[in-house]
Amino acid sequence: MTADLAALSDLLDEQLADADSALLQQFPGERGLRQPIHTVYVPADRFTPTTVTEWGEAAVAALDAYGRSSAEVADAIGMPLGLVDAVLPLVRRKLEREPIEDLRIDFEDGYGNRPDTDEDATTLAAARALGASLREGTAAPFHGIRFKSFESPSRRRGLRTLDLFVGELVSEGGLDDGLRLTLPKVTSVDQVAAMVTTCDWLEHAHGLPSGRLGFEIQVETPQSILGPDGTALVARMIHAADGRCTGLHYGTYDYSASCGIAAEYQSMEHPAADHAKAVMQVAAAGTGVQLSDGSTNVMPVGDADAVHRAWRLHARLVRRSLERGYYQGWDLHPAQLPTRYLATYGFYRDGLSSASARLRAYTAGVDGAFMDEPATAVALAGFVLRGLECGAITDDEVGTAIGIDRMRLAQLARRPTI
Template sequence: MDDLMTELDRRLAAADAALTADYPGDRGVRQPVHTVYVPADRYDEKTVADWGAQARTALDEHPEFVKVLDLPDDVYERVRGKLEREPIEDLRIDFEDGYGNRPDEEEDAAAIAAARIARQTPYYGLRIKSLEAPTRRRGIRTLDLFLEHLGGNRDGFVITLPKVTSVEQVEAMVYALETLEAKHDLQPLQFEIQVETPQAILGSDGTALIARMLKAGGPRVTGLHYGTYDYSASLGVAAAYQSMEHPVADHAKDVMQLAAAGTGVFVSDGSTNVLPVGDAIHDAWRLHFRLVRRSLARGIYQGWDMHPAQLPTRFAATYLFYREGFDQAALRLRAYLGDGESGYLDEPATAVALAGFVLRGIECGAIDGSEFDATGLAKLARRA
């Protein structure tokens, strides 16, 4: 038997090494529940506070918010507290679609100004223009200027690369970052891939390019973000039917989840462009609330928010999701650890998911951490 096992180890050594390299597991960091995109020309040192204030004003002007969404009082109070304490978890200064094409002098000045005040949230960064030929030079120039003037601690900083259409663009981004790191004496930079084109999902050779993009980007790639409207439009979906819940969106996100599983790369849903303003605010709130809950149920724990009045529904939906599921998750976790019965025979993989669920709820403020030790949860959730 010893000879057999030695031979099996030899035969499987390369596969074992590839599995470890390609699927390292959880990165061990908190995933934000959302990303807020703010056009660079509208970003300043008051942005985060202003968004929080506008979100609270929307609630003050519409005290029926609780009834509109049928929220428990304790969830509403937690949402109010979150809007005071941390209205934005992840902020992206946008130099792409939200900013548009400007004279070079104007974008240069905006990049420098933004860099000097950038760190306002636990996670932050900028979305540059794509590496497509018409915008390639402008995108890298903005990134170069931003890095040159970005002072202080860069923890939590990430770059968003939009409209990726080829593995070669990901490889080029890695090369660009290596060059800029050497120029500015920086530690390794990380980036997200925006899945906004059909080429990212299915290449001309019939393969799922997104998995190859992740391999090409290696540990520098931290996230896959779905682009609701660019992707839907690319597939010919009429504007009235472009949505986070359209079948083409679900297919793309299924592929993204499959590609990212076990890699430590976060998957983020996109946005809804139905804004909670004016007479239609109730309908827009109900829609956003439902879409966020839908994403969470599908195992996608992050999404985009585009307007301050979307923050209340983002946190309300997220908090309700975790609070509704906490009691059963806690019971099953305790039973798995040998403390009582739950009526479930949970296996290790499910215990990992249960621990991850509770840990995410604690990290975003949906539930209190007093019942479970966060370190123990992180270990059970297999966070690195």
């Protein structure tokens, strides 16, 4: 390097120092945390220590009643029979052992507005029930509450519920790494900043380490996607969270209704929904904030034909979300769990052969059918790792197909902590 070029390099290092630092701070990359494949919402007054077990039992019963054979399941949800044969035993095992990966005790739309004395009592009971389920080993690995929004009419009630719940959970010894707090109907960056202030206060009030509490932002309003100045406010919300934002969750029906879409056409696949989620996806990229799609309101209830129609829709929407890079969604009924896992497991097993061959060639440094760059290798490894974490793929299969273990896979995915 010539003296003049070295001097230029030093000058550019100095000139770009602030930009380098900002990039590392604002876009730190993956947090190294498993992402649940769904969030189940349960009204707060219906949550008990046995809720997860009961949902699993109900899901198995629905599968037994309406999916009595691989052929019936394949016909019902439109999945190839061979793929159903491969995933059905895995799905049944999942429903028996870990039917819910993430559960949100809902004090918002699923609970409604009730007298303060009623909500106080429900809040304390829910925290105690969650603490009991954690002690008994029956809780979902991820769990928490959705409290009322920080809009003026509901702000004080939401704060009161949040404080009561966290305080009681701490006293129950149930505040663990799986805790999730969900801030709904966010309409301004200021509300996110207010949630940071609230987390600081809760940590001090309940003797928690600074930075212990994080929260999810629910994107349910057009204001969170596009601000009055034409900017994407959801991107500013992530950074206003001061590292506490763990996820962005899309709210299908609140968002659609706010956009003036008729009820008949409100859907996870409406163009307005796709636009909102695409903005969320770009805003979250590189930040370590996880992205979740919303829900379908078509429930698998009624006779066999009605259940099969709802299953086919749900399975198709789950697969659609996965293909678009939204690896989490909402489930609202126990009979949705079979199709959540069938579609998810089918997605990962469908792509395992190709991903494995490409990763094997990449790690061996040999030419293959694809000329994959490092960024693509990260995506391939992340795909396989997600399949492992949810139970669609086994460690033995990864070892056989790729020739590496889970730790090496996580390193390739730039997720060293698993």
